[in-house]
Amino acid sequence: QQQVKQSPQSLIVQKGGISIINCAYENTAFDYFPWYQQFPGKGPASLIAIRPDVSEKKEGRFTISFNKSAKQFSLHIMDSQPGDSATYFCAASIGNTGTASKLTFGTGTRLQVTL
């Protein structure tokens, strides 16, 4: 029940295209859903996060869509660029920002944006 399932495992998108990564969860107590970007040899960097009270959140080229009834959320990267090539992780936790709740991570998606 603590799992977060992420797909696809890898993704190749042409420059300028839309990258879409999906995650699904089981635990309805999760109320914080962040996305992280990780480059090789580096720690994850926070991209964008959403809470269940909204269905969509947009920051620049990154958009999270959230479907509470389906227990799914997805990351859309608009106008994908070669510099977006990285591994993306979704995550979920229980509790508000700044509390001690641990993150449950998805398995990751390796995105490659081609020219």
Place this chain on the structure above:
Amino acid sequence: GAVVSQHPSWVICKSGTSVKIECRSLDFQATTMFWYRQFPKQSLMLMATSNEGSKATYEQGVEKDKFLINHASLTLSTLTVTSAHPEDSSFYICSASGRYGYTFGSGTRLTIV
């Protein structure tokens, strides 16, 4: 924004020695610190959670006597890998929880030879 400084970024040490990894929250107080281990092309695996001034809580299967965690202040946490062996070679990442949410360190590549 929130910054977590993690050092060293990489370290090579001989089998049987101990190595310490340090994480500092530079501009915020980290009430909770999480330590992860990541194998190549895999997700982050939580090793332990520590709250300032308290003993760390280890995940199932993680040897607490081997991976010593100290969180003595709201801005500093350390992970010491004791009597390291080649199988301990991995990428270790800390994450601080504070008013900015979860902020990750840049990771430490540990290689035991």
